[in-house]
Amino acid sequence: MPSAPGAGRSAGVHFLATPAIAAHLVQSCAIGRDDLVLEIGAGQGALTRHLATTGARILAVERDDRFARRLTARFRDQPNVRVVHADARQIPLPRRRFLVVANIPYALSTTLLRRLLTPRTALHRAEMLVEWGFAKRICATVPRHAEQAWWAARFDLHLVSRVGAHHFSPPPRIDSAHLSIRRNHFPRSAEEALWTILSTAYRQPATPARTLFDRHALRRAGIRPSQPTATVPPHQWAQLARDLSPGRTWPALPRRLRT
Numbered sequence: 548m549p550s551a552p553g554a555g556r557s558a559g560v561h562f563l564a565t566p567a568i569a570a571h572l573v574q575s576c577a578i579g580r581d582d583l584v585l586e587i588g589a590g591q592g593a594l595t596r597h598l599a600t601t602g603a604r605i606l607a608v609e610r611d612d613r614f615a616r617r618l619t620a621r622f623r624d625q626p627n628v629r630v631v632h633a634d635a636r637q638i639p640l641p642r643r644r645f646l647v648v649a650n651i652p653y654a655l656s657t658t659l660l661r662r663l664l665t666p667r668t669a670l671h672r673a674e675m676l677v678e679w680g681f682a683k684r685i686c687a688t689v690p691r692h693a694e695q696a697w698w699a700a701r702f703d704l705h706l707v708s709r710v711g712a713h714h715f716s717p718p719p720r721i722d723s724a725h726l727s728i729r730r731n732h733f734p735r736s737a738e739e740a741l742w743t744i745l746s747t748a749y750r751q752p753a754t755p756a757r758t759l760f761d762r763h764a765l766r767r768a769g770i771r772p773s774q775p776t777a778t779v780p781p782h783q784w785a786q787l788a789r790d791l792s793p794g795r796t797w798p799a800l801p802r803r804l805r806t
């Protein structure tokens with residue numbers, strides 16, 4: 548989604564205007580009646596109305612006073628939908644397993660993903676509309692930043708499709724993307740090792756991996772020892788972290804990755 552920088556609380560908001568895209572986003576999430584779904588930025592309910600029909604418990608978070616009031620009225624008769632009038636950057640996230648379906652403000656993408664993909668998150672999967680360029684950056688085979696690699700090593704990030712600006716009202720200047728996120732089986736016990744490896748590697752992108760890490764461990768992870776670190780995809784760093792993590796003490800994760 549989409550809001551011009553510096554826009555007011557609801558100015559510049561671009562609502563999803565194509566019901567088929569809303570329906571597809573919700574279907575992709577394969578929601579069951581027992582699931583808990585967090586919708587971030589519910590707006591006028593373009594996604595909420597499809598989420599409501601799944602029978603799952605829906606928490607529809609909306610910061611804008613007017614939208615929150617209207618949503619509350621609109622879904623008053625749907626006992627499985629609770630409208631939460633709050634800022635999604637500050638609400639406590641569910642402690643039990645949850646799913647996310649959202650068309651989020653472009654400006655909040657990094658902040659929200661940082662929160663959703665934190666080590667202690669109970670996020671299981673997410674289907675989101677985000678800015679096209681943002682989706683391309685975080686789904687790149689080799690992300691350019693260590694934090695993006697940190698996300699991609701622990702979750703499967705998949706750019707499903709491009710969603711043209713004409714599907715929003717009013718249309719933003721740039722297209723969006725359907726981004727799909729699935730938790731993978733990366734062990735929590737290897738997270739400190741993973742971050743240490745990534746931050747070391749991303750600080751020295753042109754360096755052959757063997758100058759930073761044990762060459763036998765690199766080979767076991769499928770990384771050529773001569774390979775410049777900037778060309779190693781996140782899942783191979785994840786494999787290296789799994790391999791090196793047991794039996795050693797690793798530096799704690801930086802605070803920004805834990806909030």
Ligand SMILES: C[S@@+](CC[C@H](N)C(=O)[O-])C[C@H]1O[C@@H](n2cnc3c(N)ncnc32)[C@H](O)[C@@H]1O
Nearest residue numbers: 548562563588589590593609610611634635650
């Ligand atoms: C792109 S619109 C999407 C609205 C609706 N989900 C749709 O698809 O049409 C994003 C919504 O997020 C809301 N929003 C913006 N910042 C927010 C925040 N920090 N917390 C919760 N909602 C926020 C806006 O008020 C707006 O309703």
